Amino acid sequence: MSIATLGRTSPVIRSGHVQLSIILRESEKSTLQTQIFDQIRTMILNGQLRGDDPLPTTRELSVQLGVSRNTAVLAYERLIAEGYIRTKPYVGTFVSPDLPDTAFLSAGETTATPPPMQVTDGSGAGEEAPHLRTHRLADPNRRRLAADFWVGRPDARTFPMKAWSQHIKARLKSAGSKLTSYSDPAGLLELRQAIAKHLAPARGVVCDPEQIIIVGGCQDGFNLVGRLLVHPGSTAVVESPCYQGAAFVLESLGAKLHPVPIDRDGLDVTQLPHVNGAVAYVTPSHQYPVGVTMSLQRRIELLSWATQYDAYIMEDDYDSDFRFVGSPLTALKGLDRNERVIYLGTFSKCMGPGLRLGYVVAPRRLVESFRRMKMLMNNGQSWLEQAAMADFMASGEFGRHLRRIRQLYRERRDALLGALHKHFGECEVYGEQAGMHLVWKLPEGFPSAEEVEAKGLAAGVGVCSLATGSALRFDKNDGADRLLMLGFVALSEKEIEDGIARLAGALKG
Template identity: 45%
Template sequence: MELTLTLDAKSAKPLQAQVFDQVREIILDGQLKAGMALPPSRLMAERLGISRNTVITAYERLAAEGYVRARGTAGLFVEPIPPDSLLLIQRGGQTLTNGPVPDESSEPLLCFAGSPGGGGDRPELDFWVGRSDPVGFPLRIWRRTVNRLLSDETAYLTDYCDPAGLPELRVAISTHLRRARGVSVTEDQIIVTTGGQDALNLVFNLLKSHTRQLCIENPCYLGASLIFRSAGLTIHPVPVDGEGLRTDLLPRERGSLLYVTPSHQFPTGAIMTLTRRLDLLRWAEETDSFIIEDDYDSDFRYDGPPLTALAGLDGGRRVFYAGTFSKSVGAGLRIGFATVPRMFWGEARMLKARMSNGQAWLEQAALAAFIDEGHFDRHLRRLRQVYKARRDCLVEALKRTFDGAVIIGGESGLHLVWQLPVGFPSARQIQVMARERGIGVYALSSGAAYDFDPGAEDNMLVFGYSSLTETQIGDAVERLRLMLDGLV
């Protein structure tokens, strides 16, 4: 099929971005249907009177974002359901309205490619975000604890426990939250969930009927976007900058539900300033809105004093806190939790009973003992040292190799962002090229992140460093250097 594109050589927008935007538009409009081929890059370049490399760059970006896929040497073919065709995007505006409920089989999965059961090949050196160190799991203590529990208390395996979660675990979580995050909740404000994702779902379902519109950071965590985008409510993606979510751009209508990651914005790594945290709480009060605070990786802070969570500042009124042990202990445990203001407790417990009637006893009991006996604190202290050394190694290697590279978001958590200098290929291009060389690095619109504005400037490259050794990190940065050497 011949594509009619109109390029403007005088525009400030680069030609490759114009090609990308217009072809993407043609796919979203349905003129180019699933399975149809894009014109070969040489032909397209000739017709448009531009260089073939410009077309190739635009095509690579379309492939990186999942609009098209290469089939060997046959060329590039349109994918069945492009990633954001499920949204009617009001271009130039902020508000998105969901279309029909998305076919989620077309969405990327939250587990990384090549994880056990995740499918696909995994890059040899993968900076996928938020993976805990596989050899850092406290296996010996865990095995001993589980064996002890199994010989002492097997009755719990044949019985139901409280749908809100094992009371000992809820007490242990509330103690940890008070000490580490300044969040003062009792065990009867906590629901144990299947990881953080389930906590987000629980809170969302709890508040759905109180909600008129959804607000979410942009870019944001893919898992949160999946929940929000399937809700059939108006979505306001709110931009983030170096201080976190732009509170001045929040809508003033009443009855919002906001998803936010103030302690380490996912994926940019920004830490929300106290002024903005207080602005957020004021906004929630004034607009009768609620906030889901996703505090997924706050157990790891390397520089500066610990920050009080938003839920700690709020005093249990409007902030629902979602936590997870996926980063601090291991994602395979699938244990997370939500805290709810006291007035929502009964409803939340009932909802959890309706959804799954509680969590498996053994993992909860083992985790409660692990925390109570002081192993969790020791484990965190050790991991913080390991991850800090990896963070330092990555920052040092990037700065040394790429002449003072600008790194942001590395003060805490398990990932950081390299802000690419002017003249470098885009983050998506680097992602595609690096992947061919066995390295997984991720643009803001890929991996476990979601970008409501994929046409935005694409110069942020995300590195999750927690599961790679320092030697692997050094090797990966050297390979990136070799790859970029002739290009910049």
């Protein structure tokens, strides 16, 4: 173990030089860059470092810690990307001044409330059943299109078929009674262990495997959470616009939807309702549909709101395996000291939705309720797919698969940005830094997104207005009728270039 301990436990500032107490361990699973990031972040969240406190330069830090300059630079870049620190040109690097005091809440400062109602108990009896609205799944007719920029669908050509069939076959050989008996409704322990191991470095979510419930994709997770925490008349905060799949589940359970607008920094937390016991559904890493990332300040304020109003936050981290700029952002759950966040992840995007596999990371006090509810819903997920997925992850193939497709999808995103630029000039684009789709704000003088979609379809090119892309709008004047969603991961670079050329031809025509 090589330990580089510098200064004392709090930052020491000497004649303009700052030393941070950072301990690096080579034996740690996380990289040196991640260890530096984590420790500085913790100092900020604990209040050891305050707004505007100076930090060492990357050169000083690399010398102090005995790491390469690049390692220090990458750690700082990630802290800057997540809003913890900022640089002032020619002056230095400082802790971000904008972090609210609530950033410094210590763990345990929580309103320890018992789990809200377990099931709807008939108190809504007599109320009119909510109209059952459902989200849009991919339209099979679009298979005939020359190029379909449908959102959220992975490329069938990238599915790791060979490895997957080997794992399935191997598991079948030794299945014993696994296929003929029930098992833990919370899911296969090996898979939950593999997910916990993946989430810590990939998403900054540190949890025990016992906190993880395997579900049939996020959609099943929305139902699981909703059935426990929502009852007729309760408040469900949703982003405006938001993902239909989640909003309609909450609505079907009788929740009153409370839309909160989003802007470039994500959810406008000043418009959160002042009511107790709400559930808030959010997509902080890559807002669906618009693609913006929630700022650190807003994340902290959202967590603080949840603590104050005894609310739970449903964090849908659906496509966060793909981040093309800098290191992966820490999930909201990674900041959650008071266990107000229920984290939802899915294998639908990085593997395929046909697997119907996802996971919920539950706050400790809700774990047993979730396990029981999952049992009531469907006794848990299929054993075979869980076992194959556990093996695929444990063997290291999942990590390699992710790295491979992340690179491929980055190239496709670049091809899309390049093609838009070539045919339409400077384009105002959102959400291109991560995920599987980006959003193009159509310029003045263009038809609306719905009209562009219709013209595209007539020319054999599929693009999505928000409604087609399963997004729910609450405000007709939100400007979103000018937003066009373009999924880029299921098409080759050539298909992307041809598709955008065709769309340009159709619009000019």
